[in-house]
Amino acid sequence: MRVSTRSRPTARPRTCAACDRTCCMSPTLYYSPGSCSLAPHIVLEEIGLPYALSLASTSDGTTQSPAHLRLNPKGRVPVLVTGASVLTEAPAILLHLAISNPTTNLLPNTADGLVRSIEWFNWLSGTVHAVAIRQIWRPASFSRDPSHHNDIIAVGKTNLEAAFALIEARMSGCTWAVGTCYTTVDPYLLVVFRWGNRVGFNMRKQYTAWTQHALRVLERPAVERALEQEGISVWE
Numbered sequence: 187m188r189v190s191t192r193s194r195p196t197a198r199p200r201t202c203a204a205c206d207r208t209c210c211m212s213p214t215l216y217y218s219p220g221s222c223s224l225a226p227h228i229v230l231e232e233i234g235l236p237y238a239l240s241l242a243s244t245s246d247g248t249t250q251s252p253a254h255l256r257l258n259p260k261g262r263v264p265v266l267v268t269g270a271s272v273l274t275e276a277p278a279i280l281l282h283l284a285i286s287n288p289t290t291n292l293l294p295n296t297a298d299g300l301v302r303s304i305e306w307f308n309w310l311s312g313t314v315h316a317v318a319i320r321q322i323w324r325p326a327s328f329s330r331d332p333s334h335h336n337d338i339i340a341v342g343k344t345n346l347e348a349a350f351a352l353i354e355a356r357m358s359g360c361t362w363a364v365g366t367c368y369t370t371v372d373p374y375l376l377v378v379f380r381w382g383n384r385v386g387f388n389m390r391k392q393y394t395a396w397t398q399h400a401l402r403v404l405e406r407p408a409v410e411r412a413l414e415q416e417g418i419s420v421w422e
């Protein structure tokens with residue numbers, strides 16, 4: 187499915203990696219509802235320039251289809267295609283969008299702020315997503331033996347609780363994740379907050395400072411639009 191969310195601008199034609207034809211230079215985000223691609227989707231809405239969404243569902247196997255693997259041999263979303271450029275990895279896409287749209291102020295304006303963003307991104311995409319969340323939702327990635335899967339899921343939940351305790355401590359007394367302004371780390375944290383609810387944690391009760399942060403992020407019209415376009419809620 188290809189959803190054009192805005193009218194396309196007039197731009198210099200190039201050969202496009204998304205459709206293999208000559209087309210304009212608006213970016214296309216390959217996404218799956220509620221996955222980590224939600225963060226770049228929110229940021230594209232924040233930026234407000236034309237872009238397209240292309241559905242590559244993680245639940246029906248589309249991310250492992252030959253067409254998607256040609257685009258991203260890692261078999262994952264998000265993928266951001268801009269003309270001939272194909273960019274993968276949520277943190278790289280988020281930084282790319284913030285750097286290439288400086289007037290949106292989505293990038294911290296100090297060297298320390300930038301380093302702190304990378305600290306968040308590395309830990310959230312590595313320890314939290316690629317280990318704890320994957321242990322819970324994809325235990326078969328860790329063992330071929332189904333009799334091990336319940337134990338892997340249980341370890342994943344313990345890992346996730348430890349990570350969430352750190353996030354709660356970091357967010358206590360903080361309005362935003364980095365410095366004093368909203369940056370691309372904040373919608374990424376919202377994605378992980380939503381996953382907490384879906385894993386079955388009582389996020390409102392257990393993580394009150396993080397919940398206040400999530401509510402602040404949810405106040406942003408760009409966030410509301412992205413959630414509506416993906417047909418999802420943060421709470422379920």
Ligand SMILES: N[C@@H](CCC(=O)N[C@@H](CS)C(=O)NCC(=O)O)C(=O)O
Nearest residue numbers: 221222244249262263264275276311
């Ligand atoms: N390190 C990658 C991880 C991307 C990732 O695991 N994406 C998931 C959705 S949240 C996915 O595409 N899963 C499909 C699959 O495992 O088949 C990133 O940060 O972008």
